[in-house]
Amino acid sequence: MIVSYGVANLLQSVAAARTTVHHTFDPGLLIRLAGHRTYLLGLGCQVAGFALAFLARRDLPLFLVQASVAAGLGVTAVLGVLLLNWRLPGAEVVLLVLLFAGIAALVLAAQPAPARPLGTSAQVVLVAVLALVAVGGVFAVRLHGALGSVVLGSLAGMSFSAAAVAARPLASAGSVATLVTDPLLYLLVAHSIVGQLLLGLAMQRGSTTAAVAAMDAAGAVPAAIVGLLLLGDRVWPGREWLAGTGFLVTLIAVIGLTRYAEPQHHHEVADRRERPLPVALRVGRDPS
Template sequence: MGEYGGYALLVLSALAAAVGIVAQTVAARRTEQRDAVDPGILVRLATDRVYLFGFGSQVLAFLARATLPLYIVQAGSSSAVGLAAVIGLVVLGWRVSGREIAALGVLAVGLLLLVGAAESSVAAPMPPALGFGLLAALLAVVALAFPAARIPGAPGAVAMGALAGVAFAVLALCGRPLAAGPLLELPLQPLAWLMVASALVGQALLAAALQRSSTTVAAASMDATTVVLASVLGVTVLGDQIAAGRGWWVAAGLTLVVAAVVAMAVVGRPSREQLPAPVAGVAA
């Protein structure tokens, strides 16, 4: 698969991820919200075909990592939060404030800068020290999820979303060198199992974040964390390439993406249409 194939997969991934975010939001809010870490949420969501579609849509992003650097793949994936807001607005009647739209515009500018700086490449092998570091980071995410789960509302969504972002950054870093290798050998790779574990942890935390506040708040805090961590480590450790003389484009693009995500987390408010539906036996 060449560079153009990678970009085609990235575009499809962003579109699929946008539909997936909406699907995951709808599905996650059908489940009971609990003020504690609840691994069983994945078991309950696994029976929801809408949620499974959202989960499966992320496979395209994994394949795009075979030839494209992480800073463009993760930035492209993060654009799904804006697409999801548009889909929710048009299809489900979600309310999106003017300030959220402005923040999404800043996000778009940041993404364009990153696209302009992108240069295709195959990742360097994962250093063993980084692999163990990623495992430690995932274990830390699990430990921090327990106190974060007690935070209600939008602040809780930001906390859970940021932790989900760390888990998905681990997934992205593991997937970058794996995507270019023989896919049939994935079960034999320790990194593949770490990637699966990080996907499960990230999905559980994202589902919890989506229960607590609007889609833009939950997904934006997740995306900002993933984009920054994966981009920096991709360039410094995995050998991701930047077009000559455009290193500042990457720095500026990442800054704008993070600023937009923080703005969405601050100004985003769950509308009545986006709040979790009451569950039998649970106070609304």
């Protein structure tokens, strides 16, 4: 899951940077991005990561799974350095090390357990969150640069966090019929689409690292709290301190990455010829 999300972030950022910048909350951006084979390849990696995360949420607490999603940021950064000549300041390297240390602590602290079901009132709250995030996106798209990346990335994280909350009990569905008739499935899909649109807009406005780090930071905390309070997520007895420390270190690392991240690519207007991609990334490009 971590590797899949890391590769997806990189490929989708390349496509987003080569697409005309959108200044409105326009779903048409996803259609334009779908015209890039690089983006579609990245989307395929993201779907694979999503499927693996869905299976993990069947038994693992959300504080572990959502924090592990953040570790994909490290894979993105390393691949960016190797393939796209990204530059990582020393502070970012330290934060990435802390990120993986925090994930390791959470792995040791998490106790597997099935999720409790969500009631109707909780589902109504998920609908309200969807509406609030969409309205926030309409206003946030007017922001530019690093601020736009962070705000839009944070909104994307909130939407993906709500999707994770819906997925945790949904992953325990006993049959396909139960799965397709559960309202949580459609809330999961709706939140995922809105989150994907917001993430694409965030990646257009500055640093991929900033956008993804903001998304991970905003997505980890709400899901972790809801999981512990409502879904029956558990920590091994005596390891509460390890879970708290690991989650705090992970959160500090992803928030810190939004502070030190610098723009890694520049936008190209539609009438300019695209720069060639590195050989390692041309597999997803049109022959022209």
